[in-house]
Amino acid sequence: MVKLIYHGCINLSKLPNLCEAGTELIKFLEPEYQELEDPPCCGSLLFHTDEEGARKNCNEVYDWLKKNNVTELTTICAGCYNYFVTFYPQYIPEFDVKINHISQFLSKPEYMQMLDLKYPGEKKIKITYHDPCHMKNARIPIFEEPRVILSNIKNVDLMALEWERELSTCCGAGAGVYSSFKEVSNFTTADIFRQVKKSRAKILITPCSFCYVSFKRLESEKNPRFKILKLEEFINKLKKGEVIE
Amino acid sequence: MTSGKELYENNKEKLKKLLDETSEEYQFADFWGNLASVKKHREFDEDTKEYVDKYVDKLRPMREELVNNLEKYTEQAMKSIEKTGAKVYLAKTNEQAQKLFLQELGDERTLYKSKSADAKEMGILDACKKNGIEVIETDLGDVLVQMFEYELPSYQLAPGVHFHPSQIANKIKEKYNVDVEPNGPAIVSFFRKTHRPKILNANISLTSANAVAADDGSIVLVENEGNISLLTRLPPKHIVICGISKIVPTVYDALLQVNMQERWNTLIGSYISFIRGPSSTNDVYGQKVIGMYGAQEVAIILVDDWRTKAVKENSFLKEFLHCISCKACNYVCTASRAVGNIYASKMGLGACGIIKDYIHNGIESAVKNGLFLCTSCENCKNFCPVQVDLPKIMRELKKIAVSKNLAPPPLKSYLQNITTKKNPFK
Ligand code: SF4
Numbered sequence A: 001m002v003k004l005i006y007h008g009c010i011n012l013s014k015l016p017n018l019c020e021a022g023t024e025l026i027k028f029l030e031p032e033y034q035e036l037e038d039p040p041c042c043g044s045l046l047f048h049t050d051e052e053g054a055r056k057n058c059n060e061v062y063d064w065l066k067k068n069n070v071t072e073l074t075t076i077c078a079g080c081y082n083y084f085v086t087f088y089p090q091y092i093p094e095f096d097v098k099i100n101h102i103s104q105f106l107s108k109p110e111y112m113q114m115l116d117l118k119y120p121g122e123k124k125i126k127i128t129y130h131d132p133c134h135m136k137n138a139r140i141p142i143f144e145e146p147r148v149i150l151s152n153i154k155n156v157d158l159m160a161l162e163w164e165r166e167l168s169t170c171c172g173a174g175a176g177v178y179s180s181f182k183e184v185s186n187f188t189t190a191d192i193f194r195q196v197k198k199s200r201a202k203i204l205i206t207p208c209s210f211c212y213v214s215f216k217r218l219e220s221e222k223n224p225r226f227k228i229l230k231l232e233e234f235i236n237k238l239k240k241g242e243v244i245e
Numbered sequence B: 001m002t003s004g005k006e007l008y009e010n011n012k013e014k015l016k017k018l019l020d021e022t023s024e025e026y027q028f029a030d031f032w033g034n035l036a037s038v039k040k041h042r043e044f045d046e047d048t049k050e051y052v053d054k055y056v057d058k059l060r061p062m063r064e065e066l067v068n069n070l071e072k073y074t075e076q077a078m079k080s081i082e083k084t085g086a087k088v089y090l091a092k093t094n095e096q097a098q099k100l101f102l103q104e105l106g107d108e109r110t111l112y113k114s115k116s117a118d119a120k121e122m123g124i125l126d127a128c129k130k131n132g133i134e135v136i137e138t139d140l141g142d143v144l145v146q147m148f149e150y151e152l153p154s155y156q157l158a159p160g161v162h163f164h165p166s167q168i169a170n171k172i173k174e175k176y177n178v179d180v181e182p183n184g185p186a187i188v189s190f191f192r193k194t195h196r197p198k199i200l201n202a203n204i205s206l207t208s209a210n211a212v213a214a215d216d217g218s219i220v221l222v223e224n225e226g227n228i229s230l231l232t233r234l235p236p237k238h239i240v241i242c243g244i245s246k247i248v249p250t251v252y253d254a255l256l257q258v259n260m261q262e263r264w265n266t267l268i269g270s271y272i273s274f275i276r277g278p279s280s281t282n283d284v285y286g287q288k289v290i291g292m293y294g295a296q297e298v299a300i301i302l303v304d305d306w307r308t309k310a311v312k313e314n315s316f317l318k319e320f321l322h323c324i325s326c327k328a329c330n331y332v333c334t335a336s337r338a339v340g341n342i343y344a345s346k347m348g349l350g351a352c353g354i355i356k357d358y359i360h361n362g363i364e365s366a367v368k369n370g371l372f373l374c375t376s377c378e379n380c381k382n383f384c385p386v387q388v389d390l391p392k393i394m395r396e397l398k399k400i401a402v403s404k405n406l407a408p409p410p411l412k413s414y415l416q417n418i419t420t421k422k423n424p425f426k
C-alpha cells in the first residue's frame, strides 16, 4: 500500500521549487508518503488529441501504479488531478487509485491544525485565489478546499476575484494552447491581473501549474504590484515563517 | 493537403494582426473582448432568472427527444406543414436546398432577406451571387455588414455590432452622401427611411426559423426590428430555409426554445411570429381563399445534409444537433474573447463556427480557422442552456487533425515526447 506524491511533468521538468514545497508539506503531514522514480506522464494532451494514445497511456500508467502498489496519490498539479479524476475512469472503469489534489489533502482539519498557519508580517495581508478550469470542470470539482485553507490562515484576508468559482476566467494555457498560441494567454492573463488589481490583493494564489506558468510569464512583462504564488509554495513559506515581500 | 506547419504559420500570421490597431481583426477583438464576458451575460435580472430557473432543465430532454427521433419528427413536421397550405421540401443536401431555393425563386432577381445563419451555412447566399440575384439585407446588422463590405466573421446575433457609430456615419456619407449624426437614433432613423420602403415593395422574402413545430407545422421566428414581421407578411411569397434540427416536437416546445434563446442572452425580442402557411380568409360565404393581406405563398425548405447521418451513425456530431443556436457560447469563449474573429469561420464565431466549418469544409479548414486555439476551458458547455458538449466535439476534431498531421508543430513535439519519453517537457 503506497501513498504517492505525484508532481506532474510540468512541475518535475520546469518547476522543481514547487515539487520541493509540495513534498515538504505532504511528508510533514503524512511521513509515509513517497516519491517514486521516473513517474510516467498522466497523458494530459493525449486526451485532447489522440484517442488510442490516451487509452494506451492510461493503461500503462494504471499498470505502473498497480505494480508499485499505489493505492492513493496526491498531486500538486490541477491538470493531473482533472485527468485522473475525470478521464481515467472513462478509459478504465475499474480505476481505483484514490486521487487527491494537494488542496484536498491540506484542508483536512487535523492538518490545518498541525500547520497552524499565520502570515508573519506586521500587518494583515490581502490575498486572492483564482479557480482554474482543471479544478472547476473536474468530475469532482474543487472550489471549497483551497478557500478553507486560505481563509483559515491568521493575519490573512482572502479577497474574492471579480470572476470566481464557476465564473472564473481561463488562463488561456489549457489543451496545449500555451505551447503554440501564447496570444490567448496574453489576453486572458491580463484580464485576470486586472481582476487581482481590483481585489486589492497583494498575493495571487493559484493551485494550477499551467495557470502559474502563464501568470509568471506575464508577471515578468507587466510587473504587477502583487506576487504570484502557487498554493503549496505559499503554504510552505508560511509554515517556515517566511515573510513574503 | 497543407501541412500542420503551414496551417500553424497561417494562424500565426493572422494573430499578428492583433498587434496592428488599424486592422479589422484588432478592432473586432478589441470590441469583443470587452463586450463578451461570462459575468456580464450570466447575471440575470430577477425576472429573467425566474424564467430561466423554471424552464432551463426542460430544454435538454426536449432536444434529446427530437435528436433521438429526428427522422420521425421531420416526417411529422412535413405533414403538418403541408396541412397549413405551405409547400414543404426536404432537401437531402445543401446543394439540393440551393436548387430548390432557386426553383422557388423563379424569375425573381431580387431577394429580401432577414438574418439567417442557416442560409449562409447552406450556401444560399453563394448560390444567389452565382446566379446574379441581388440580395437585399434587412436586418440592420447585416445591412451594416453589407454597407461596409465586411468579409470577416462577426457575431451572428448582431453582425454589425462592432462598428463604431462614427465609422457608420462616415460610411453613410461616403456611400449615400448624407450627413448623419454618429449616434444610434440618427443612424437607425436613416436606415428606417432608406430600407423600410424597400421591404414594402419586395416580391419574395427569405427567412430562417428559430423553431419549427412538428405537431402543428408552425414556423416560429423571433425578432426585435420588425423586419421579419414585414418580410413574412408583405411580399406575396415567403421562403423559409432551415436545418431539420430546428424542428421541435410540439408548438409548446417551440415557445420554450425561442424564449430560452432570448432569455439566456438577456435579450427580449419585440415580436414572436408563429406562421402557419399563407394568409387566407373564409369571409366570402365561408369559402377558404388563400392570399388575403399576408403572403399568398409560403415555401419551406427543410435541410438534412449531415444531420440524420450523424444520428444514424451515432457520430460525435450528433451532440451538436442539440444546439438551439442561442449563441450564448460566443460570449463566454476564452479563445474568442482573446482573439475575436480569428477564432471563427464564415459560419460563426467560436466552437460553433469551427464545427460547422469542419462539417462543410473539412478538417483542414477548421484548423486554418483556429481549431487549436480552443483551450478546452469548457465555458461554452458550462454556460450552454442545453449543455451541448462543444469541448468534447472540439477534442474529437483535434484528434482528427492530429491523425492527419495538421497539429501545430510545438504541440506535435509535446505529443511525441509523451509517447516516447513519458514526459512532454523532456
Ligand atoms: S452550443 Fe449551446 S450556447 Fe452555443 S449556440 Fe448552441 S445552444 Fe447556444
Ligand code: SF4
Pocket (backbone or CB within 6 Å): B332, B333, B334, B335, B336, B350, B351, B373, B374, B375, B376, B377, B378, B379, B380, B381, B390, B391, B394
Ligand atoms: S472550450 Fe474552447 S470553444 Fe469552449 S469556451 Fe473554451 S476556448 Fe471556447
